[in-house]
Amino acid sequence: GAGVSQTPSNKVTEKGKYVELRCDPISGHTALYWYRQSLGQGPEFLIYFQGTGAADDSGLPNDRFFAVRPEGSVSTLKIQRTERGDSAVYLCASSYDTHNEQFFGPGTRLTVL
Amino acid sequence: AQKITQTQPGMFVQEKEAVTLDCTYDTSDQSYGLFWYKQPSSGEMIFLIYQGSYDEQNATEGRYSLNFQKARKSANLVISASQLGDSAMYFCAMGSNYQLIWGAGTKLIIKP
Numbered sequence: 001g002a003g004v005s006q007t008p009s010n011k012v013t014e015k016g017k018y019v020e021l022r023c024d025p026i027s028g029h030t031a032l033y034w035y036r037q038s039l040g041q042g043p044e045f046l047i048y049f050q051g052t053g054a055a056d057d058s059g060l061p062n063d064r065f066f067a068v069r070p071e072g073s074v075s076t077l078k079i080q081r082t083e084r085g086d087s088a089v090y091l092c093a094s095s096y097d098t099h100n101e102q103f104f105g106p107g108t109r110l111t112v113l
Numbered sequence: 114a115q116k117i118t119q120t121q122p123g124m125f126v127q128e129k130e131a132v133t134l135d136c137t138y139d140t141s142d143q144s145y146g147l148f149w150y151k152q153p154s155s156g157e158m159i160f161l162i163y164q165g166s167y168d169e170q171n172a173t174e175g176r177y178s179l180n181f182q183k184a185r186k187s188a189n190l191v192i193s194a195s196q197l198g199d200s201a202m203y204f205c206a207m208g209s210n211y212q213l214i215w216g217a218g219t220k221l222i223i224k225p
Contacts, residue, residue: 031211042117042215043143043158056212089156095211101148102213104158 004024004105006092012111013082021077021108025094032075034067034103035091043091049075082112115140117207119216126195127224134178134190138206141192145209147188149179152202152218161203164188172209195223 005024013019025032032050036045045059052072064082069075079086089109093102102104116139126132138147147160164172164179172179180189192199200223206213 033211034215042206042217043213044215045212048211051209059212089220091158093158101160101163103160104150106157108157109156 004092004094004103006090006105006108008108009106010109011057011109012113013035014113015082015084017082017084019079019110020091021079021092021110023077024073025073025075025091025092026103027073029094029096029103030072031095031097031102033093033095034071034075034077035093037048037091037107039088046077046090052086079110082110083111086110098099115142115209115214116205116214117205117214119205119219121219123215123220123222125222125224128195128197129193130196132191132199132206132221134192134203134221136188136190138186138188138205138207140186140207140209142209145207147179147181148206148208148213149177149188149190149203150206152204154201158204162190169212189199192221197223197225201225 007022020080032049034046047057049069064080067077089107091107095102110113118137145166147164151159162174162177176193178191184217204218205216
């Protein structure tokens with residue numbers, strides 16, 4: 001079946017703008033995760049959904065970041081008033097449940113000018 | 114606090130040789146999982162292998178095996194008979210529930 005998909009693959013925006021990053025998980029996976037990966041580093045946890053609810057959003061850096069998963073499938077990561085420091089690759093992953101391996105999408109490379 | 118350490122920022126290995134990528138971890142949890150992922154230049158994170166903390170046997174998946182030494186808190190990845198396509202970043206990660214804690218990665222380059 002299809003893997004995790006993310007759109008757009010690349011996003012260039014100007015400082016102060018609003019962006020939305022979309023993640024389509026593997027069908028049937030109840031758990032969905034967002035990570036941020038800066039150049040030369042491992043991924044950094046942002047938020048985890050179990051079904052429709054955000055079970056843990058402790059990794060979101062500040063209140064400019066918000067994520068939703070209204071129907072328990074597709075998720076959108078929203079960043080308001082983007083800053084240059086938000087530039088990174090945003091990775092989405094899903095798993096059948098929290099005790100299984102996470103399958104990752106190709107990521108969205110966000111560049112804030 | 115939980116932590117993953119990968120001490121090898123980069124490695125060069127001759128094609129067809131075996132390679133060991135080091136990973137040590139720190140946790141006070143009794144139940145946890147250890148994961149290895151491969152990230153080629155395309156950017157996608159590819160799951161390779163998993164070891165549960167209570168698993169007595171070392172995990173194996175094809176050419177990948179995990180050398181798990183619980184007392185030493187190490188979970189090294191062994192790739193046998195390396196291939197040019199193995200060139201990539203390799204990340205070790207640990208999870209005790211859903212949140213994965215990641216190492217900084219090792220860049221592996223296979224020489225022909």
